Amino acid sequence: MEEKARQLDSYWSMDTGDALGMLETSKDGLSSAEAAGRLARYGPNVLETSKRRGTISLFFGQFKSPIILILVFAAVLSLFLKDVADATIILVIIFLSGALGFWQEKGAADAVAKLLAIVQVKATVVRDGEQSEVPLSEVVPGDVVVLDAGDMIPGDGLVLDSKDLFVDQATLTGETFPVKKDPARVDAGAPLAQRKNTVFMGTHVVSGDALALVVKTGKSTEFGSVSERLKTRREETEFERGIKHFGYLLMEVTLVLVILIFAINVAFHKPVLDSLLFSLALAVGLTPQLLPAIISVNLSKGARVMASHKVIVKRLASIENLGSMNIFCSDKTGTLTEGKVRLDSSVDIEGAKSDRTMLYAYLNSSFETGFANPIDDSIRAAEVDRTGYEKLDEVPYDFKRRRLSILVEKNGEAILISKGATDGVLDSCARAETPGGEIVDIGGVKESIEKRYADYSNDGLRTLGVAYKDIDGQKKISADDEKDMVFLGMVTLFDPPKTDIQETVKDLEGLGVKLKMITGDNRLVAASVARAVGIEEPKVLTGEEMYGMSESSLARRVDEIDIFAEIEPNQKEHLIKAMQKAGNTVGYMGDGINDAPALHAADASLSVDSGVDVAKEAADFVLLEKDLSVLIDGVKSGRMTFANTMKYVFMATSANFGNMFSMAGASLFLKFLPLLPGQVLLTNLMTDFPEITIATDRVDPELIETPHRWDISFIKKFMLVFGLLSSVFDFATFGVLLLVLNANEVQFHTGWFIESVISASIIVLVIRTRRPFYRSRPSKYLFTATILVGIVVIALPYTPLAHWLGFKPLPAIFYPLLFGIVVLYIASAEIAKRFFYRWVTW
Numbered sequence: 001m002e003e004k005a006r007q008l009d010s011y012w013s014m015d016t017g018d019a020l021g022m023l024e025t026s027k028d029g030l031s032s033a034e035a036a037g038r039l040a041r042y043g044p045n046v047l048e049t050s051k052r053r054g055t056i057s058l059f060f061g062q063f064k065s066p067i068i069l070i071l072v073f074a075a076v077l078s079l080f081l082k083d084v085a086d087a088t089i090i091l092v093i094i095f096l097s098g099a100l101g102f103w104q105e106k107g108a109a110d111a112v113a114k115l116l117a118i119v120q121v122k123a124t125v126v127r128d129g130e131q132s133e134v135p136l137s138e139v140v141p142g143d144v145v146v147l148d149a150g151d152m153i154p155g156d157g158l159v160l161d162s163k164d165l166f167v168d169q170a171t172l173t174g175e176t177f178p179v180k181k182d183p184a185r186v187d188a189g190a191p192l193a194q195r196k197n198t199v200f201m202g203t204h205v206v207s208g209d210a211l212a213l214v215v216k217t218g219k220s221t222e223f224g225s226v227s228e229r230l231k232t233r234r235e236e237t238e239f240e241r242g243i244k245h246f247g248y249l250l251m252e253v254t255l256v257l258v259i260l261i262f263a264i265n266v267a268f269h270k271p272v273l274d275s276l277l278f279s280l281a282l283a284v285g286l287t288p289q290l291l292p293a294i295i296s297v298n299l300s301k302g303a304r305v306m307a308s309h310k311v312i313v314k315r316l317a318s319i320e321n322l323g324s325m326n327i328f329c330s331d332k333t334g335t336l337t338e339g340k341v342r343l344d345s346s347v348d349i350e351g352a353k354s355d356r357t358m359l360y361a362y363l364n365s366s367f368e369t370g371f372a373n374p375i376d377d378s379i380r381a382a383e384v385d386r387t388g389y390e391k392l393d394e395v396p397y398d399f400k401r402r403r404l405s406i407l408v409e410k411n412g413e414a415i416l417i418s419k420g421a422t423d424g425v426l427d428s429c430a431r432a433e434t435p436g437g438e439i440v441d442i443g444g445v446k447e448s449i450e451k452r453y454a455d456y457s458n459d460g461l462r463t464l465g466v467a468y469k470d471i472d473g474q475k476k477i478s479a480d481d482e483k484d485m486v487f488l489g490m491v492t493l494f495d496p497p498k499t500d501i502q503e504t505v506k507d508l509e510g511l512g513v514k515l516k517m518i519t520g521d522n523r524l525v526a527a528s529v530a531r532a533v534g535i536e537e538p539k540v541l542t543g544e545e546m547y548g549m550s551e552s553s554l555a556r557r558v559d560e561i562d563i564f565a566e567i568e569p570n571q572k573e574h575l576i577k578a579m580q581k582a583g584n585t586v587g588y589m590g591d592g593i594n595d596a597p598a599l600h601a602a603d604a605s606l607s608v609d610s611g612v613d614v615a616k617e618a619a620d621f622v623l624l625e626k627d628l629s630v631l632i633d634g635v636k637s638g639r640m641t642f643a644n645t646m647k648y649v650f651m652a653t654s655a656n657f658g659n660m661f662s663m664a665g666a667s668l669f670l671k672f673l674p675l676l677p678g679q680v681l682l683t684n685l686m687t688d689f690p691e692i693t694i695a696t697d698r699v700d701p702e703l704i705e706t707p708h709r710w711d712i713s714f715i716k717k718f719m720l721v722f723g724l725l726s727s728v729f730d731f732a733t734f735g736v737l738l739l740v741l742n743a744n745e746v747q748f749h750t751g752w753f754i755e756s757v758i759s760a761s762i763i764v765l766v767i768r769t770r771r772p773f774y775r776s777r778p779s780k781y782l783f784t785a786t787i788l789v790g791i792v793v794i795a796l797p798y799t800p801l802a803h804w805l806g807f808k809p810l811p812a813i814f815y816p817l818l819f820g821i822v823v824l825y826i827a828s829a830e831i832a833k834r835f836f837y838r839w840v841t842w
Contacts, residue, residue: 012188028125035140035143070734121135136152156223166178166397173488201217206396206398208369259279260664297799311630328508329602336533337498349432364404364418368394401479403418403420405417416469416471419491425464425465426450429467460528470499511632518598523565537788542569558575589605591615606623644699650718650722651764652717655723656723663675696779718836725825747808750808753807754818773826794815
């Protein structure tokens with residue numbers, strides 16, 4: 001075995017037959033049973049183990065917060081000091097809070113896993129002598145894989161058979177252009193870039209097809225061995241950055257208040273251990289413990305809603321980005337247009353119908369073996385007789401040359417035929433053929449050809465140039481042969497706009513999302529399509545003009561541009577980053593090989609289920625149907641998800657900050673702790689309970705109409721205004737308890753616990769909307785949960801748990817007074833809300 005492993009370390013120097021024998025396989029592939037055994041032996045074909053945690057890990061993960069751990073330590077210390085009641089209460093409430101978070105996150109994780117399984121990227125392998133699709137993670141050494149244009153290569157291996165196979169391996173070697181691969185044996189000492197018979201995991205097929213033997217998988221691959229060096233951590237989403245900054249805010253406020261309250265209580269000679277437990281409990285009280293669970297539930301609900309509209313969410317945090325998106329970039333073909341390219345005509349250099357141009361275009365399209373595209377499909381659909389022609393060689397299309405060349409032979413005569421972007425084909429020509437068959441210098445007719453090309457483009461027609469050259473005696477060609485060619489004519493094609501696209505573009509604009517077209521087509525065609533879909537007087541910037549601009553000047557220009565035309569693939573990513581630099585949240589939709597970098601750079605990236613693997617892998621969302629109208633639902637869903645998340649943030653920070661401030665004030669004049677540590681935790685748990693239903697809540701239309709982002713400054717102001725307002729009515733409750741009821745310690749704890757939970761729960765119904773609360777109905781689940789909490793809290797002092805929790809029944813007069821305080825609190829919050837949103841914008 002060690003000898004085999006040593007020899008396979010330089011497998012590129014082996015004959016394919018020897019490699020097949022060494023791996024105990026054949027071109028007919030492995031049996032399913034053998035593949036299963038090898039998967040168990042070698043492990044999943046992944047560079048990293050799955051990040052999804054198991055049930056046990058997820059459960060214990062709810063208790064990893066440092067504050068929770070300190071509380072657990074404090075509870076154990078209480079047990080050591082024989083204060084069993086407080087210790088038990090603290091531990092029970094910590095457990096219930098963690099169990100609640102676990103239940104929510106587990107449900108969310110399970111739902112998302114089911115959705116992700118729908119769009120799992122797969123590889124085509126030969127198993128049991130037949131081709132079948134398996135997830136990339138299940139490819140094993142010894143598998144024979146079938147590769148086509150757009151496929152991701154699932155492992156390192158040898159090319160067994162190939163036909164015009166070109167692979168983009170820039171991620172490993174930095175090579176600018178795709179590399180041709182074939183089964184020829186390579187010397188054992190050949191560096192990575194020179195192993196022409198080898199394909200590598202993490203790269204992808206640009207054109208052609210092949211049969212390859214997988215030799216290495218997972219971390220044993222070249223990509224795996226350098227993954228730590230090559231790994232580029234994807235930038236945080238706007239939403240993730242917001243959560244992080246929000247966390248910093250909570251840490252600052254919590255640290256200051258906890259130290260202050262602990263110091264005050266110790267200074268007033270209250271028990272040090274009780275004061276410590278009280279301060280730590282308050283720290284938990286200010287921390288929105290359920291925020292991770294609330295976010296997970298909100299996002300998973302958003303994912304399920306989007307799935308019902310045939311959009312699969314691969315990266316949950318991007319749902320929020322989709323909602324905050326204010327620029328959406330898209331190609332035109334298949335997104336703004338039908339994507340069903342129709343052949344319009346084939347003409348000579350004077351614009352007359354030409355069967356000869358059609359024949360040569362048909363030969364080029366019908367013999368090409370690169371990635372499938374609607375243009376060649378439409379040409380191949382024409383009825384043209386190619387009898388007698390035989391293909392000899394091919395130079396695949398690339399995005400720099402922008403043309404495809406085929407070498408064909410008939411009756412012993414070889415002809416090189418090129419087809420592609422008209423200006424790209426013209427650049428390769430020295431001569432042109434007239435309708436009468438005369439060969440003339442290109443200089444005399446080039447201007448008229450370019451004018452006709454412009455006229456076709458202005459009419460919205462996609463135009464391809466066709467050229468040829470007789471090269472008898474050659475059996476192979478390369479890009480170097482594309483010179484001194486004869487321009488024959490043009491093929492025009494038409495891709496009509498989608499019937500409902502104008503309405504969709506208007507709907508996007510109504511949501512504050514500006515559509516920008518990024519296309520490789522010429523500026524005239526792009527502008528024509530833009531006008532057809534409702535973009536009046538579009539402003540255009542070309543790829544050539546971009547090359548003369550600095551990053552900063554491009555960032556200043558992108559907002560005013562509607563169409564980026566004649567764009568090369570590497571420029572798409574630069575455009576996305578320039579828009580982000582200008583302060584935008586950018587969405588991008590693409591389904592081609594050349595879209596992957598831009599998809600990776602975008603804040604919210606979308607591909608389609610019919611797109612190539614490399615695009616689907618890079619995308620955050622996969623559309624099961626290529627219909628831009630579903631994006632409208634996605635944007636609305638994202639905004640609803642964000643709005644409901646922010647409702648919890650506003651409630652938790654304002655109410656909890658108010659409680660902290662009240663605790664600090666009460667500590668100055670009370671001879672006892674305002675609440676026992678366990679009671680503080682119970683308050684936090686009870687006020688959080690209704691919030692688990694926040695994902696179901698209705699969202700006011702005005703919160704969906706425009707994009708919103710995290711605004712820490714706004715949250716601070718909200719926390720201060722509504723937190724201090726909450727504290728005013730806490731002190732009113734203190735006055736009622738101490739001055740009216742002459743409450744003792746237990747009665748004070750009971751009364752403030754009831755008022756604190758009820759007011760914090762009820763106020764959610766007020767601050768959840770910018771409208772008067774009676775004009776914005778909450779969901780039935782949120783309303784029911786709020787009422788239920790109120791009933792439980794009022795009943796708690798009358799239950800057998802009361803003594804254990806440190807509560808006792810209160811005089812009947814307390815409840816009408818409590819009702820009055822809550823009503824005044826609601827009325828004050830309504831007034832404060834009206835002025836707050838008038839003075840503070842978000």
